[in-house]
Amino acid sequence: MKIMILNTGGTISCRNTASGYTPDAAFIEEALTNMPALRHHDMPEVVLRSFEPLLDSANMTMQEWNIIASTIYDNHDDFDGFVILHGTDTMAYTASALSFMLENLDKPVILTGSQIPLSEVRNDSYANIITAIWLCTKSPIREVCIYFNEVLLRGNRAQKVSSERFRAFDSPNLPHLVHIGINLVFDYNLLLQPKTQHFNLQLMHKHFIANFRLFPGFSTEVLEYILNSPIKGLILETYGSGTAQNNDAKFLQLLTDACARGVVIVACTQCQHGAVYMDSYATSVSLKKAGVISGHDMTLEAAHCKLLYLFSKYDDIVMIKNLMATNVCGELT
Numbered sequence: 592m593k594i595m596i597l598n599t600g601g602t603i604s605c606r607n608t609a610s611g612y613t614p615d616a617a618f619i620e621e622a623l624t625n626m627p628a629l630r631h632h633d634m635p636e637v638v639l640r641s642f643e644p645l646l647d648s649a650n651m652t653m654q655e656w657n658i659i660a661s662t663i664y665d666n667h668d669d670f671d672g673f674v675i676l677h678g679t680d681t682m683a684y685t686a687s688a689l690s691f692m693l694e695n696l697d698k699p700v701i702l703t704g705s706q707i708p709l710s711e712v713r714n715d716s717y718a719n720i721i722t723a724i725w726l727c728t729k730s731p732i733r734e735v736c737i738y739f740n741e742v743l744l745r746g747n748r749a750q751k752v753s754s755e756r757f758r759a760f761d762s763p764n765l766p767h768l769v770h771i772g773i774n775l776v777f778d779y780n781l782l783l784q785p786k787t788q789h790f791n792l793q794l795m796h797k798h799f800i801a802n803f804r805l806f807p808g809f810s811t812e813v814l815e816y817i818l819n820s821p822i823k824g825l826i827l828e829t830y831g832s833g834t835a836q837n838n839d840a841k842f843l844q845l846l847t848d849a850c851a852r853g854v855v856i857v858a859c860t861q862c863q864h865g866a867v868y869m870d871s872y873a874t875s876v877s878l879k880k881a882g883v884i885s886g887h888d889m890t891l892e893a894a895h896c897k898l899l900y901l902f903s904k905y906d907d908i909v910m911i912k913n914l915m916a917t918n919v920c921g922e923l924t
């Protein structure tokens with residue numbers, strides 16, 4: 592078995608410097624190369640590749656998503672799985688983006704990172720790296736996942752839920768894919784099944800999309816400004832099960848006009864758990880009437896990346912709207 596570790600940076604690769612934690616390529620390369628566990632006979636052959644420079648994930652862009660996805664695509668036949676070392680701050684975005692870009696993926700791609708760098712004596716890096724590699728070799732995983740602190744999550748369902756706890760990620764709308772203890776107990780009903788179509792790479796391209804988070808008493812002028820720019824898609828971060836004010840004619844008119852112009856507006860919930868139901872309240876029916884579509888139970892990260900992916904792949908707005916509300920690779924229920 593042969594696994595590629597692709598190191599993009601993040602806390603896991605950092606050393607403490609005068610200007611704070613900074614990824615240190617020489618340190619992490621040496622530490623990984625000399626890690627005894629990676630030479631244990633129970634472990635697969637591991638090949639290390641690294642970004643130059645290593646990045647704090649706050650600096651990740653679509654360009655890096657394209658590099659990661661292309662590296663996996665180009666090396667797909669030579670490896671049994673891929674472990675991506677990544678900063679935690681935008682890991683859920685990268686995992687979501689990759690889940691769409693790597694169409695019909697049939698091998699494990701597992702992102703992991705840490706809250707404390709490997710360079711520190713007390714760290715969560717070591718266990719996360721070893722178990723992520725271990726999962727790649729043992730598993731029937733054919734999708735993009737995040738492994739972190741004893742939980743394996745579907746990548747496009749995961750969110751960073753803590754900036755301090757070792758359990759930094761969760762997927763509130765989907766149970767964990769594996770129960771990890773002394774034994775690994777896979778939930779075969781949840782894992783994505785073997786694909787019938789060929790593995791394919793869809794790169795991301797730049798498109799004008801934005802998120803707009805509702806809050807009580809927000810100024811409609813701000814929304815007007817956004818919608819009057821040459822925007823193609825908007826994730827509307829609505830309340831609860833997909834509600835927004837319906838006593839503000841200007842707000843609803845802005846949405847109606849934008850939808851009529853072909854802007855794809857997707858309602859997602861600000862809640863961590865649960866879904867958008869556009870028929871349940873008058874304050875959500877009004878959004879539906881304006882032409883806003885439901886993001887169901889997608890995370891904000893998944894909805895954002897999916898919108899970018901669909902605009903990168905298709906021109907047909909009706910098709911994009913339909914697919915936005917349809918399960919493509921396990922991102923919505």
Ligand code: ASP
Nearest residue numbers: 601602647648678679680
């Ligand atoms: N700022 C870091 C990053 O996202 C945080 C981390 O990795 O935990 O790269």
